[in-house]
Amino acid sequence: MAAPQQPEHLWRTPEPKRAYDVVIVGGGGHGLATAYYLAKNHGITDVAVLERGWLAGGNMARNTTIIRSNYLWDESAGIYEHALKLWEGLEDDLGYPIQFSQRGVLNLAHSLQDVRDSVRRVNANLLNGIDAEWLEPEQVKEICPILDISPDVRYPVLGATFQSRAGIAKHDYVAWGFARAADALGVDLIQDCEVTGIDVHDGRVTGVQTSRGPIAANRVGLSAAGHSSVLAAMVGLDLPIQSHPLQALVSELLEPVHPTVVMSAAVHVYISQAHKGELVMGAGIDSYNGYGQRGAFHIIERQMAAALELFPVFARAHVLRTWGGIVDVSPDASPIVGLTPIEGLYLNCGWGTGGFKATPGVGWCFAQTVAYGAPHPLNAPFTLERFTTGALVDEHGAAAVAH
Amino acid sequence: MLLIPCPWCGPRDETEYRYGGQAHIAYPEDPAAVTDEEWARYLFFRDNPNGPFAERWCHSAGCRRWFNLLRDTVTNEILAAYRIGEPRP
Numbered sequence: 001m002a003a004p005q006q007p008e009h010l011w012r013t014p015e016p017k018r019a020y021d022v023v024i025v026g027g028g029g030h031g032l033a034t035a036y037y038l039a040k041n042h043g044i045t046d047v048a049v050l051e052r053g054w055l056a057g058g059n060m061a062r063n064t065t066i067i068r069s070n071y072l073w074d075e076s077a078g079i080y081e082h083a084l085k086l087w088e089g090l091e092d093d094l095g096y097p098i099q100f101s102q103r104g105v106l107n108l109a110h111s112l113q114d115v116r117d118s119v120r121r122v123n124a125n126l127l128n129g130i131d132a133e134w135l136e137p138e139q140v141k142e143i144c145p146i147l148d149i150s151p152d153v154r155y156p157v158l159g160a161t162f163q164s165r166a167g168i169a170k171h172d173y174v175a176w177g178f179a180r181a182a183d184a185l186g187v188d189l190i191q192d193c194e195v196t197g198i199d200v201h202d203g204r205v206t207g208v209q210t211s212r213g214p215i216a217a218n219r220v221g222l223s224a225a226g227h228s229s230v231l232a233a234m235v236g237l238d239l240p241i242q243s244h245p246l247q248a249l250v251s252e253l254l255e256p257v258h259p260t261v262v263m264s265a266a267v268h269v270y271i272s273q274a275h276k277g278e279l280v281m282g283a284g285i286d287s288y289n290g291y292g293q294r295g296a297f298h299i300i301e302r303q304m305a306a307a308l309e310l311f312p313v314f315a316r317a318h319v320l321r322t323w324g325g326i327v328d329v330s331p332d333a334s335p336i337v338g339l340t341p342i343e344g345l346y347l348n349c350g351w352g353t354g355g356f357k358a359t360p361g362v363g364w365c366f367a368q369t370v371a372y373g374a375p376h377p378l379n380a381p382f383t384l385e386r387f388t389t390g391a392l393v394d395e396h397g398a399a400a401v402a403h
Numbered sequence: 404m405l406l407i408p409c410p411w412c413g414p415r416d417e418t419e420y421r422y423g424g425q426a427h428i429a430y431p432e433d434p435a436a437v438t439d440e441e442w443a444r445y446l447f448f449r450d451n452p453n454g455p456f457a458e459r460w461c462h463s464a465g466c467r468r469w470f471n472l473l474r475d476t477v478t479n480e481i482l483a484a485y486r487i488g489e490p491r492p
Binding site: 227229230233238239240241242243287288289290291292296297298331387388389390 | 404405417418421422424439440443444446447448449451452453456458474476477478479
């Protein structure tokens with residue numbers, strides 16, 4: 001598939017104004033989508049997105065682009081399925097090619113407990129109106145012929161869940177599509193603008209201090225993934241978040257060999273093949289807290305060992321590039337989206353290893369949260385207070401990688 | 404990969420260790436008496452600085468003892484390793 005022709009400029013490069021109605025901190029996928037839906041759904045266009053580096057240069061540039069909605073609990077099904085439905089119309093909505101490819105996702109089961117959990121999740125998905133099937137090993141092989149389903153390996157494939165509407169998209173194009181559309185609606189995208197402080201008076205947010213001067217704002221939405229704790233600390237707000245390195249890698253370009261997305265929580269790897277031909281792989285986080293955007297090579301070695309166990313055909317493929325991002329891991333593997341104790345300050349974080357798939361969904365819901373000062377029904381369960389009330393949304397199973 | 408100085412065994416590869424998160428978190432003296440908020444803070448809230456961080460490690464494939472490490476979470480520079488019970492340097 002040929003890359004789309006890019007116009008010379010996708011968005012303006014404005015100087016920051018001294019005041020905005022809404023400031024979104026973080027110019028990644030979530031921040032850009034939030035700004036877009038603020039303008040499109042709510043007519044709020046006096047909006048700045050502040051990005052300390054370049055647009056979509058953090059986790060949006062580093063993730064493995066898997067999109068799916070096959071989570072266990074109703075709360076998660078709600079927001080992830082809302083996102084998936086938006087993905088299905090996003091190219092038309094943004095007027096921008098995003099190479100969204102619904103090639104399906106297989107979540108493999110390797111033990112009897114895996115099988116039970118997977119069948120339970122399929123049933124939960126079906127009850128929530130989400131497409132899901134349980135497949136026996138031979139059916140798995142039909143969908144992905146290069147997968148080794150022989151019983152004489154250390155962790156044989158005992159079956160898999162399959163969501164056929166799942167898939168991948170071209171992450172950069174997604175970000176650029178949201179950025180261009182938001183810009184066209186009047187949103188200012190300010191790059192190279194680091195937030196160094198958040199102004200609060202009488203319990204209400206009044207603006208932010210930045211590397212490009214102070215910017216006043218009636219409302220501020222934090223959407224900074226791995227750096228959320230650092231931002232929240234500026235107003236004395238503690239978050240139940242730990243930032244970890246998460247690594248991924250690509251192989252050199254190969255002929256199309258891998259028709260779907262395969263994830264295995266047990267042997268611990270997830271693999272798809274990008275449109276261009278690279279095998280894209282990821283696995284679990286590095287164990288320690290880290291803000292360095294890099295991890296250790298033994299993590300890469302383990303995930304390649306797991307990949308070879310599943311796909312012996314990859315034995316001669318070469319690693320082209322590995323990299324790391326910083327993910328904001330929450331205690332229950334679910335996000336924190338909603339209000340804070342400070343009036344006008346809103347929080348979107350805790351997506352951990354799985355935020356990309358939610359991009360349009362959380363943008364939609366977070367925009368409404370900011371617009372009305374009250375949570376959208378789909379992010380209402382994902383409060384900061386749930387860690388005190390105990391109403392956790394435990395998605396460690398469906399999150400598919402060990403957090 | 405980190406080269407971590409175990410206070411008992413000396414420098415060893417990261418793969419010999421298990422991570423234990425933030426150090427110096429005391430179990431509440433009277434768990435039944437704490438409020439829901441205090442209990443939540445004990446269970447779920449940990450510091451998450453971008454800079455020096457005191458954290459626990461266990462030399463699980465070596466002497467199997469826990470110890471504390473002071474490490475910069477941005478550069479991974481290890482500033483100190485010290486035994487359980489010793490104050491943060």
